[in-house]
Amino acid sequence: MYETDAGKRLQQLAGRPYDLTAPDALTAAGRLERYVCRAGSLRMLYSMQRITDEVLDALQDLADECRLVEQFKEMRRGAVINRIAGWPSENRQVLHTACRDIFCQNPAAPAATAQAKSELEKLKGFLDDVDSGGVCNADGKKFRTLIHVGIGGSDLGPRAVHEALQAFGRKDKDVHFISNVDPDDAAAVLEKTDLATSLVVIVSKSGTTMETRANEQLVCQALRRDGLEPRHHCIAVTGKGSPMDNPEQYLRAFYMYDYIGGRYSLTSMVGLVTLGFSLGYEKIVEFLHGAAEMDLVAEETDIRRNLPLLLAVLGIWNHNYLGYPTVAVLPYSQALHRFPAHLQQCDMESNGKSIDRNGRQLVGKSGPVLWGEPGTNGQHAFYQLLHQGTELVPVEFIGFLRSQRGEDLEVAGTSSQQKLIANLLAQSIALATGKEDENPNKYFPGNRPSILLIGNSLTPEVMGSLLALYEAKIVLQGFAWNINSFDQEGVQLGKALATRLLACMTGSESQPQGLESKLLKAACNTG
Numbered sequence: 001m002y003e004t005d006a007g008k009r010l011q012q013l014a015g016r017p018y019d020l021t022a023p024d025a026l027t028a029a030g031r032l033e034r035y036v037c038r039a040g041s042l043r044m045l046y047s048m049q050r051i052t053d054e055v056l057d058a059l060q061d062l063a064d065e066c067r068l069v070e071q072f073k074e075m076r077r078g079a080v081i082n083r084i085a086g087w088p089s090e091n092r093q094v095l096h097t098a099c100r101d102i103f104c105q106n107p108a109a110p111a112a113t114a115q116a117k118s119e120l121e122k123l124k125g126f127l128d129d130v131d132s133g134g135v136c137n138a139d140g141k142k143f144r145t146l147i148h149v150g151i152g153g154s155d156l157g158p159r160a161v162h163e164a165l166q167a168f169g170r171k172d173k174d175v176h177f178i179s180n181v182d183p184d185d186a187a188a189v190l191e192k193t194d195l196a197t198s199l200v201v202i203v204s205k206s207g208t209t210m211e212t213r214a215n216e217q218l219v220c221q222a223l224r225r226d227g228l229e230p231r232h233h234c235i236a237v238t239g240k241g242s243p244m245d246n247p248e249q250y251l252r253a254f255y256m257y258d259y260i261g262g263r264y265s266l267t268s269m270v271g272l273v274t275l276g277f278s279l280g281y282e283k284i285v286e287f288l289h290g291a292a293e294m295d296l297v298a299e300e301t302d303i304r305r306n307l308p309l310l311l312a313v314l315g316i317w318n319h320n321y322l323g324y325p326t327v328a329v330l331p332y333s334q335a336l337h338r339f340p341a342h343l344q345q346c347d348m349e350s351n352g353k354s355i356d357r358n359g360r361q362l363v364g365k366s367g368p369v370l371w372g373e374p375g376t377n378g379q380h381a382f383y384q385l386l387h388q389g390t391e392l393v394p395v396e397f398i399g400f401l402r403s404q405r406g407e408d409l410e411v412a413g414t415s416s417q418q419k420l421i422a423n424l425l426a427q428s429i430a431l432a433t434g435k436e437d438e439n440p441n442k443y444f445p446g447n448r449p450s451i452l453l454i455g456n457s458l459t460p461e462v463m464g465s466l467l468a469l470y471e472a473k474i475v476l477q478g479f480a481w482n483i484n485s486f487d488q489e490g491v492q493l494g495k496a497l498a499t500r501l502l503a504c505m506t507g508s509e510s511q512p513q514g515l516e517s518k519l520l521k522a523a524c525n526t527g
């Protein structure tokens with residue numbers, strides 16, 4: 001990336017980035033109106049980035065020289081891009097987009113979309129059966145609660161979207177999540193749930209994840225304790241051929257395929273079984289539709305018209321050229337309170353890499369640290385650092401003009417929704433323009449870039465678009481850095497060491513004097 005002509009030009013331009021604090025800096029030359037990118041019902045205002053038309057042109061050239069859109073198209077059509085050339089690696093296609101490519105006659109990856117459609121049909125039939133009571137508990141009672149058991153990509157995305165769309169949730173259904181191997185996580189859910197009318201969805205692509213399999217056993221034990229037969233309550237969502245692919249043990253099995261990465265699996269059965277239960281089938285189709293539309297936008301070559309690509313290259317400008325090490329995603333929407341947590345995995349597990357796609361050490365930086373919390377709560381927590389700290393943090397604000405539930409009240413002449421929006425816009429101005437003051441403690445330096453991602457209201461369709469926007473952004477950035485955004489070898493060492501520590505605890509460790517057992521002794525020495 002750095003070696004391309006555009007990369008070199010960007011390096012020069014980064015020496016004198018646009019000054020957002022200059023008089024009229026935000027309004028000059030129609031900047032506020034010109035720097036807007038639309039996709040579906042989302043629009044991104046990006047005049048508060050430290051960019052000029054010249055920077056945008058160079059970012060366009062960078063996208064072209066790195067073939068970002070072509071690579072995205074190849075991915076959607078089934079290229080084997082989950083690989084490190086010359087080294088043993090997963091060697092797989094990357095086809096999460098096929099799960100929502102169900103609305104056109106000629107899907108980009110027909111075989112994968114056919115598999116997705118067939119699982120969707122199965123799910124529709126199952127949800128109908130649950131609704132009609134055709135599938136019910138041993139006493140003939142309908143299931144009204146679902147417990148979702150999974151971790152990482154098998155938890156974060158489904159949980160984030162479940163939380164985001166609760167306003168659309170069916171009133172006769174409840175959903176709970178268990179993810180942490182901390183036994184208190186399961187216990188807290190189990191003690192408040194009527195297991196007799198609960199379905200338990202065990203979600204694990206590999207079918208081997210220690211946390212999920214342990215939690216499955218905890219739930220099964222609780223079911224048995226209540227005189228219930230686990231296989232009449234438990235559903236498996238797993239990879240074909242995994243250790244969980246054993247229909248005899250489960251009431252139903254739904255599948256995802258090896259070409260869908262865990263953190264990209266929300267629009268597969270990993271997310272849809274739970275979301276279908278809580279929202280109903282029609283709403284999950286709307287969600288998929290929003291995602292499918294955004295995938296098509298990501299194939300547009302012009303960065304000014306391709307929202308995911310523009311978000312990706314602006315992120316690269318901030319991180320690789322202006323040198324900001326982190327990015328904050330700050331939704332002004334309580335419904336999105338778990339969305340930054342989902343993006344943390346999706347982004348950092350994908351792009352937290354140090355080698356390129358040929359196994360060579362990267363020359364520059366790959367993914368930034370991503371973090372975030374909803375506004376306005378964050379304003380009363382960490383925004384002090386955003387405005388006056390020595391660390392500069394580019395911000396991606398997300399907000400909606402209307403609330404989801406419509407319950408509101410005018411206090412002091414304005415509604416709460418108006419107060420929310422006013423705060424959102426105020427923050428982006430304050431970060432950009434700063435404020436002079438002779439008192440150094442009250443001085444705001446400004447020049448802190450942000451984007452505003454605005455929608456009318458957070459519906460299932462918009463949620464799908466937002467999800468696909470970020471998935472595509474992450475993938476496109478990975479292409480620019482020439483890394484494999486689809487494996488996660490970095491999580492393996494910790495897993496192996498935890499297994500060794502467990503062996504120390506049970507006395508079956510083959511090297512009882514090793515570092516693990518010494519650390520265990522030191523940690524457990526309460527004296």
Ligand SMILES: O=P(O)(O)OC[C@H]1O[C@](O)(CO)[C@@H](O)[C@@H]1O
Nearest residue numbers: 152153154204205206209262491
């Ligand atoms: O769905 P599984 O196979 O249980 O994996 C859960 C998570 O664990 C990871 O493999 C990391 O340990 C993630 O990539 C994945 O989302």
